[in-house]
Amino acid sequence: MDRVTAATVFNRICELGSLSAAARALDISRPMVSRYLDEMEKWAGTRLLHRSSRRLTITPAGEKILEKTRLLARLAEEISGQGEPGEPQGTLRIACAHSTATHILGPMIPAFLARYPAVRIELEINNQPVSLVGERIDVAVRITNDPEPGAIARRLGECVSVVCASPEYLREHGTPTTPQQLAQHNCLHYSRFAGQRWQFKDAHGEAVTVEVSGNFSAGISSVLCDAAIAGCGLAMVPEMEARVGITSGQLRCVLPDFAPKTLGIYGLYMSRERQPAALRLFLDAVQQKLSESAG
Structure with a gap:
């Protein structure tokens, strides 16, 4: 089976939380989705998802593989010409605290989406830190002076x-x-x-x-x-x-x-060789807003 397609199917399963939802999103049958998942697990040599009648849970090995399959899918898009600079697209899952959503991200997101209409944003508001991989978060915007290890931390501004x-x-x-x-x-x-x-x-x-x-x-x-x-x-x-x-x-x-x-305001995302255009542009927009507010 096509391993690039298997990686894409695995990404969609993790993003949507079920094999059936991935099948609907990809317009293929559920048995085919299951076959692609089996192919991914054979390729990885380990179980990637715990499956029960009620839910799917990604394994620690699956979290590591998910980082690589997301990169693989992005590289495949670039090779096929779908990731052209200046035309960001796709879904950005963003995590932040309530005050960050109210005073920083909420006011700027409408203008960002108007400028980049092919981008879709899902804002997850949680005052407790979340797992970027486990919760399928592309970037977390946090106010802290101690960014957690294991993630790239881009300083966007200061919180006075x-x-x-x-x-x-x-x-x-x-x-x-x-x-x-x-x-x-x-x-x-x-x-x-x-x-x-x-x-x-x-x-x-x-x-x-x-x-x-x-x-x-x-x-x-x-x-x-x-x-x-x-x-x-x-x-x-x-x-x-x-x-x-x-x-x-x-x-x-x-x-x-x-x-x-003073506390720092950071954008935290997982280490990747190539950063999606939408993520980079979003962080640029947040940094610009914070700079204008400070001025």
Whole structure:
């Protein structure tokens, strides 16, 4: 059997999650899809998928093979002239957190799709890191200073944070003037971080770290903003999340002489010899938007 076709069928099975769905998408019979999968497993010399009556699960060996079959399919498209520069096409599966979707990707995706109508985007919103291979993700856009190993990390921009609270909270509890005074306040936690240490740089560029505590934590920065607006305490959140509250007067920034630690915004994708045009152009567009916002 044609191994390039077998690789293409395997890719579609992994993308769609079932043999029947792959058969419909490729307009071939389900038994033929099963035969191509058997051919792939014989070629690889190992089981690539765990099959049960309810679901398919990719094996660790299958994840490694999937990286190679995606590359093989892309090379075959280029050889046949289907991957011409300037005409990106295909589906991009993108993972990001809720705040990233709301403030960065959501506003720019309509213009991107209008410019590249042959591209289809599937946006997976999850505040927990996902497996790029296991979840069939092409790129994850994450705010972090520690990109995970095993993936290419392209720095797209910076995430600037602010410490803020409602005017009512500050009237009742006072306004801190140094990071050390945060220990006397109810600080709203971002629950993804194991330790509750807020890091700053003073006016001289010296690092300042302070341990904080509070009675509320959440994994979504918009929820922390809402709690701060409601007078629950002080929150350290991305400036882009707090911007509306600050502009409306519902939130006030504190500690103007101490800058919260800046985080990087990265596009993470698996190591590939050739990067799809749509992925490269998408990352370029994100980087441009972040640059314009920073300016």
